[in-house]
Amino acid sequence: MTSQIHVNRILNFIVAIALSSAAYHYSTGSHNLWMLIWLAPLPLCIYALNASFVSTICVAFFAYFIGNSAFLAESSYPITLITAIIYGNILGTIAFSIILAIFRYMTIQYKHWTSSLVFASGFTAYEFITSLFSRHGTISSVAYTQITNLPIIQIASLTGIWGITFLLSLIPAGIATAWHFRQNRPLSNKILILPFSLLVLTILFGTYHLDLASSGPSIKIGIVAEPTTLKQYFSIEANKDPRQVLTFLEKYTRDIEILAQKGANVVLLPEKIFTLSDSSQYDLLQHFRNTAKQYGTYLIVGLNYPENDNLFNSAFVFSPSGEILLRYDKQHLLPPFENKFTSGSSLGLIKTSSLGTWGIEICKDMDFIHPALDYSRQGINIMFVPALDFHDDAWAHGRVAIMRGIEGNYAIARAGQWGLLTLTDSKGRIIGMSSTDAAQGETLLTGELQLGEGKSVYSKLGDWFGWFCIIIFTILLRPLFSRFLLFFHNTPVLLACSKNRPD
Structure with a gap:
């Protein structure tokens, strides 16, 4: 038995x-x-x-x-x-x-x-x-x-x-x-x-x-990621081979043209696709300014940007007239892979006349409650996210960004170089999604996205429910705490009794 x-x-x-x-x-x-x-x-x-x-x-x-x-x-x-x-x-x-x-x-x-x-x-x-x-x-x-x-x-x-x-x-x-x-x-x-x-x-x-129903405007968005191996990526990022950099620059320029011809108001590219450098044979910023102006579209590009002995993982936003509207620096860097970068501290906000208010974050920023919640408090309608990913975490990482949009009541457009290209509305509904791993050549995604209204109960009250759970857990454990306190209070008495006990 x-x-x-x-x-x-x-x-x-x-x-x-x-x-x-x-x-x-x-x-x-x-x-x-x-x-x-x-x-x-x-x-x-x-x-x-x-x-x-x-x-x-x-x-x-x-x-x-x-x-x-x-x-x-x-x-x-x-x-x-x-x-x-x-x-x-x-x-x-x-x-x-x-x-x-x-x-x-x-x-x-x-x-x-x-x-x-x-x-x-x-x-x-x-x-x-x-x-x-x-x-x-x-x-x-x-x-x-x-x-x-x-x-x-x-x-x-x-x-x-x-x-x-x-x-x-x-x-x-x-x-x-x-x-x-x-x-x-x-x-x-x-x-x-x-x-x-x-x-x-x-x-x-x-x-x-x-x-x-959402009362916000809709916007036509194009997203693109050119396929690269790890070796190619590091070569291009470090400007080791100018010809290879130029080849990929031409590919992305062609992709932007295709997406603009499909009616995209905004074209989003991934994170860290090129590095700005004085030693380059061409001016990357000027090239993207000219490209945005030529095709009459907003252009969001992830670039490595050196400034005053610091290197930033940045996203540049170019207007249809060729202006640089914004440079956003990534705030949450991935250790140890991004230890060479300096983290940013400011939000990247753009207010357009007819296409709503935009926010910019980069990849890992979306894993954190802030700055995503801060953007919602500013009333943004859509978040644009250049990203990289690691192939295997494509969905695991992409779904985190989708949740930020629900929390903040804004749409999400995300470009993962080795992950997913996604368009989701403020309720988390997937409007468009494409895997870069499944593509034989470049991955292109276009879609019409209804913008969110920004601001939500959560963005106004913050992490109230997290603190509420701490309070509830503490209250429920009061009998357990009392039991421990009583045990420790009686321990000296028990020890004294055992010492005085006759053998």
Whole structure:
């Protein structure tokens, strides 16, 4: 009998890890099975409520780490980036394991209907706090898995991504807790009321928000990325081969002409496609000024720009009359690959007479809440994003930018050199998308994009929901804090008694 119990425990341990890790892997990776993330924590929560503290920590650690790291076996990321991802996953795994263990303790100890809130508010608070200090912003949030689940993600316009993370954690924790107390029908029913009421309200709000008509103007946008190998890219970026630079410049000029002939009001090019240099045989800025004027289109180009012994990763905006309207410098640089650059600190805002107000960010900037939220507060209608990417992270990185548009109520046009070219509206609907990896030659994308209105509840109130989760988690853990304080208060007395105890 004892051996059978041990076998069952081992089987439960393995099954919980297998189910949860598979669900995390297939929902957070490129497979895009967003529905699985709703189920991913469920086996772990059920297991935790029937296992020991140590077993809970172990099952959570293995399941979460494997589920969020397995995609690396299929990737071709640089070793430096893989190391950074693994390090981040270890920290996230430790936090997740501790939160699950706390959820287990509070549920078993106090048998209260608010138990599922412990897990949901705790994990959301962790994601939020991490985003404030991480060098990679919000990129690891589970909320991005829902980017094609349009009714759910509309809540980001009120709460940011934190409302989505909260809901993704609350539902499975609520189901597991209700199942654990299934013999106590009144308590079980009471536990389920909050999670499913919030889910229904979120879906109703999302459906309503999607049906709201936008009163902003529309704009015809063209995006282009010329295919390059890694060797070609570094050669062109460093101006090592003037002939190769000239060849790619001619290709991009031809692409701009094609897109302008298709009626594009704006043509967007990727990040860091050329480097401005005094040693160049041609004036790149003047060339793009002439090109924009010749074809009568706005032109947004990612260039490396040296100034006063500093090198900036910049985006230049050229007007149809050939003027340089703006130079925006990337604020969030990717370590260690962009250590040679100096980060910018200013927004890139352009107000046009008939095509709305624009914002400019570059690639990794969109992984962070700011400056994206600051642009929304300025009332921009569209964000233009020159980007690079790493092939394997095309969708993972592109969907983050789409979420920023929902949060800030503005459209997004993004050009990933080794990723995706995307056009999305302020509700996150994909108007146009093309993969550069699938192209035999240059990748061209054109589309008519309805501009957003800028400003949202979230941009006005900021990360209120993230702070709210911290407060809720702290309040719910008050009994646990009191227990610890009482333990430490009584420890000296217990030690004194043990010393005076006769042998």
